[in-house]
Amino acid sequence: MKHYFFILLVLVVFSCQDDEPTVPIDPVAEVLDLPETPFDYANIPLSQFVNETVMGFDNTPNDNPITNNGATLGRVLFYDKNLSQNNTISCASCHKQENSFSDPDTKSLGFLGGMTRRNSMPLINVRFYQDNRMFWDHRAASIEDQVLMPIQDPVEMGIPIPELVEKLSDLEYYEDLFTNAFGDAEISPLRISRALSQFVRSINSFNTKYDEGLAQTGSILQDFPNFTDQENLGRFIFTGQFDPELMGNCASCHLPNSTPIFLDEANANHIIFSGNEPKNIGLDEDTNVEDNGVGESINVPSLNGFFKSPTIRNIELTGPYMHDGRFATLEEVIDHYSDGVKDHPNLSATMRRPSGEPVHLDFTQEQKDALIAFMKTLTDHDLVNEEKYSDPFINQ
Numbered sequence: 001m002k003h004y005f006f007i008l009l010v011l012v013v014f015s016c017q018d019d020e021p022t023v024p025i026d027p028v029a030e031v032l033d034l035p036e037t038p039f040d041y042a043n044i045p046l047s048q049f050v051n052e053t054v055m056g057f058d059n060t061p062n063d064n065p066i067t068n069n070g071a072t073l074g075r076v077l078f079y080d081k082n083l084s085q086n087n088t089i090s091c092a093s094c095h096k097q098e099n100s101f102s103d104p105d106t107k108s109l110g111f112l113g114g115m116t117r118r119n120s121m122p123l124i125n126v127r128f129y130q131d132n133r134m135f136w137d138h139r140a141a142s143i144e145d146q147v148l149m150p151i152q153d154p155v156e157m158g159i160p161i162p163e164l165v166e167k168l169s170d171l172e173y174y175e176d177l178f179t180n181a182f183g184d185a186e187i188s189p190l191r192i193s194r195a196l197s198q199f200v201r202s203i204n205s206f207n208t209k210y211d212e213g214l215a216q217t218g219s220i221l222q223d224f225p226n227f228t229d230q231e232n233l234g235r236f237i238f239t240g241q242f243d244p245e246l247m248g249n250c251a252s253c254h255l256p257n258s259t260p261i262f263l264d265e266a267n268a269n270h271i272i273f274s275g276n277e278p279k280n281i282g283l284d285e286d287t288n289v290e291d292n293g294v295g296e297s298i299n300v301p302s303l304n305g306f307f308k309s310p311t312i313r314n315i316e317l318t319g320p321y322m323h324d325g326r327f328a329t330l331e332e333v334i335d336h337y338s339d340g341v342k343d344h345p346n347l348s349a350t351m352r353r354p355s356g357e358p359v360h361l362d363f364t365q366e367q368k369d370a371l372i373a374f375m376k377t378l379t380d381h382d383l384v385n386e387e388k389y390s391d392p393f394i395n396q
Contacts, residue, residue, distance in 0.1 A: 031394050032173055034072065038180075039388035041071035041198070047206040048215060059132035059201075064144065064194045066202050069180040074199025076177060077192060079391045082167060083151055084111040085158035091150065091196070092391060094120040098384050100314035101203060106325030110155040117155075117291065119325035122318045124383065125311050127201040131276045136307045136323040137297035138278055147196040148189065161189045168192075203389055205313050205380040213377070227377065234374025237367055250337075250371075253279050253309045253350060273378065274311035278303070279348045282341035282358055283322060291324065295346070305346050316379045330372045338363040 042065070060066065077083060078091045094108035094116070095101040101123035107115040118136050126134070132142045140146035150156040151164060159167070168174050168187050175185045182191055209231075213224025220239055223232045238250045254273050278294045280303075287295075287304040295304030307323045321327040327336065341351055341358040351359050363371070383389070 032076065032392055033394045034076075034392055038068040038072045041068050041202040041388065042066050044202055044204045045206070046204065047211050050206070054128070057128045057130040059129060059143065060127060061142070061144070064197060066198045067181070069177075070182075070195050070198040071202045072199075073174075073177045073181040074195040074197070074202075075389070076173075076392055077196050078199055079393055082171060083157055083159065083164060086111055089157050091147075094150070094156070095123050097386075097389055097391075098317070100124050100205070100317040100380075100384060101389075102318040104319065106320050108156070110153075111158045112155075114155040118323045119320060121308070121310055122314065123200055124203050124205045124313060124380075125274065127204065129274060129276060133308070137293045138308060139297045143197045143200055144193045147200065148193050161192075164192070165189065203383075205383045207380050207382050208313070209377040209379075210374075228373070230370045230373045231377055232374075233367070234370035234372070235377075237363075237371055238374055250312075253281070253348075254312050273313050275309040278306040278308050279350070280305040280307075280344055280346045281336075282344050282347050282351055283326070283336070284344060285342045286345065293323065302346060305344050306348075312375060313378045314380055314383070316376045317384065330375060331368070334363065334368045334371055337361055338368065 044066075078095075081087045081090045081093075083090060089109075089111045094103045096103060099122075103120035106119055107117070108120050110116060121136065126143060134140035134143060134146035135149075140149060148161060151159060152161060165187050174187060178187055178191060179185045181195055209226060210224075213226045214220065216225055217223075220235070224235065227235065253275050284305060287301070289305075292304040294306040294308075295301055310318075315321075315330065319328060319330070321330070321333050327333045337359070339360045339362060341347075341360060343358050347358060353359055
């Protein structure tokens with residue numbers, strides 16, 4: 001049996017003549033549909049290669065482990081448009097499940113029609129960002145900090161946290177949800193943060209063609225029997241066997257810092273596909289740009305142009321790419337690394353050859369196609385349809 005909670009959401013139409021909302025029209029009734037027994041979020045199946053080394057990347061704090069009831073509450077909060085000032089935007093508005101919890105638009109729409117400054121990053125496997133810093137510019141020190149920032153942002157959701165606490169306290173369905181998650185019905189900023197963080201950390205993706213191939217060989221350096229020749233060529237290029245001088249190529253920015261670039265049978269942990277340190281990959285020639293990323297955020301000019309390296313898992317689903325969504329396709333991304341890297345004064349060391357010149361990999365068309373074919377093997381088609389991560393608010 002399922003619990004059904006009726007929620008009245010008021011659609012507000014803004015006049016094109018002034019900034020004042022008109023009288024609400026045609027209220028929409030939605031239903032909150034949750035299973036009697038919560039989904040299992042605490043025991044998410046991980047790859048067989050998630051061993052002690054990989055679990056060392058886990059940023060889950062001791063005081064906020066993932067629980068089934070906590071993540072269930074987090075799921076409801078994640079999809080609830082009541083978390084915005086005018087009930088029009090939820091976390092999921094900018095982090096869509098079908099796009100691996102990213103946004104297919106270059107910038108995301110805020111609660112009053114404004115646009116966010118950057119493209120919304122995907123939220124899969126954020127549990128394994130070892131240094132736990134979030135956003136393109138690393139301004140959030142943890143997932144617990146990050147999840148509250150868009151709610152308060154004047155463009156995104158626009159509601160102060162004390163006002164949100166009061167608002168949620170007036171919604172009948174949260175009493176049981178908070179009680180189940182935390183032992184009593186108290187709603188607080190800390191509990192909102194912890195529940196949302198539990199849900200986000202539970203979104204893990206290790207069910208792909210790539211994972212199947214790694215399980216068969218036990219080594220990223222061997223051809224995967226379930227791959228086509230083209231996909232294996234792309235794997236060869238991506239893992240740094242293509243250009244020995246660069247010692248890693250793509251993998252050097254898309255692996256946790258302590259993971260070896262060249263992996264053998266004894267250490268086949270090439271599964272996270274996201275780096276900890278921000279990088280300057282030569283998107284611009286200098287710092288005379290609108291967005292200087294990490295350097296701007298912490299006021300360190302030597303880090304101008306540095307941005308977080310996102311995971312490439314499900315990258316087929318997460319375009320457009322880069323912090324500003326400047327590349328619409330994977331083809332454009334590969335073209336950048338092939339011959340488009342600019343000589344930014346803060347260019348990351350991994351993006352320079354020993355001679356000091358920016359890295360231009362000069363891929364052939366065959367190599368470009370192979371890289372894209374390999375990256376598509378990292379698509380988890382089950383994740384984007386998994387009910388436990390889906391919207392629990394169903395129209396009826």
